[in-house]
Amino acid sequence: MTDLQPSVLLNTGTRMPLLGLGTFRLQGQEDTYNAVDAALTAGYRAFDTAAVYRNEAHLGHALRCLLPKHGLSREDVFITSKLGPKDQGSKARDGCLRSLEQLGLGYIDLYLIHWPGTQGLPVGDKRNPENRTHSWTVLEEFYSEGKFRAIGVSNYTVDHMQELMKSCKVSPAVLQVEFHPKLVQKDLRALCKESGVCFQAYSSLGTGLLLSDHVVLDLAKKYGRTSAQVLLSSDKTKE
Numbered sequence: 001m002t003d004l005q006p007s008v009l010l011n012t013g014t015r016m017p018l019l020g021l022g023t024f025r026l027q028g029q030e031d032t033y034n035a036v037d038a039a040l041t042a043g044y045r046a047f048d049t050a051a052v053y054r055n056e057a058h059l060g061h062a063l064r065c066l067l068p069k070h071g072l073s074r075e076d077v078f079i080t081s082k083l084g085p086k087d088q089g090s091k092a093r094d095g096c097l098r099s100l101e102q103l104g105l106g107y108i109d110l111y112l113i114h115w116p117g118t119q120g121l122p123v124g125d126k127r128n129p130e131n132r133t134h135s136w137t138v139l140e141e142f143y144s145e146g147k148f149r150a151i152g153v154s155n156y157t158v159d160h161m162q163e164l165m166k167s168c169k170v171s172p173a174v175l176q177v178e179f180h181p182k183l184v185q186k187d188l189r190a191l192c193k194e195s196g197v198c199f200q201a202y203s204s205l206g207t208g209l210l211l212s213d214h215v216v217l218d219l220a221k222k223y224g225r226t227s228a229q230v231l232l233s234s235d236k237t238k239e
Helices: 029-042 056-069 092-103 127-144 158-167 186-195 206-212 214-223 227-237
Strands: 007-009 015-017 046-048 078-083 110-113 151-154 174-178 198-202
Touching: 029 056, 056 078, 056 092, 078 092, 092 127, 110 127, 110 174, 127 151, 127 158, 151 158, 151 198, 158 186, 174 186, 186 198
Parallel strands: 046 078, 078 110, 110 151, 151 174, 174 198
Antiparallel strands: 007 015
């Protein structure tokens, strides 16, 4: 990536921008196009989607149209997508191929297992760890083939991470979980730091609820910043 946006070096040698646009609930080609256009104009170079968002194709189309308009190439943006719970286990290969096809960008910069569980299985079902292991093996294959530039997981607990670290051939580059001042994930952050895994936050604004928190508002007033800037700054200081 040639853009000067602040980034973090992953354990794969790939650089990932510190700030990205999440596309959850972004539906429709027109809305996706407009959102991506505005994001690129504002300097965003990372975009996060997932199979369960059902907008991978819309995001891919928007980027193919808009990158030339903004004088950018594929290598200038960082795309994250995720394997859905319904594809966990034996369907993982099909899920990975589907994401690549839907996005149509040649490769995916970061691909995550979205959730540790499998759709339709109880949390304690013994097939869940078996499916996680199988899915990770598939991600490792796509990584070795260059179709995924980095691989990781999302919404994993400490136990899930320890399980993965014991069995994996390729260490996860990223753990993406909900993180904000009301959910600081201390144990997970410590594990990631010890293991060389990048800790990545989502829902940094607390789904918007923290924007009106009195402590956040007081800090924003004190430092002459917006509530969103205060919350995002909190994320960056916890790297």
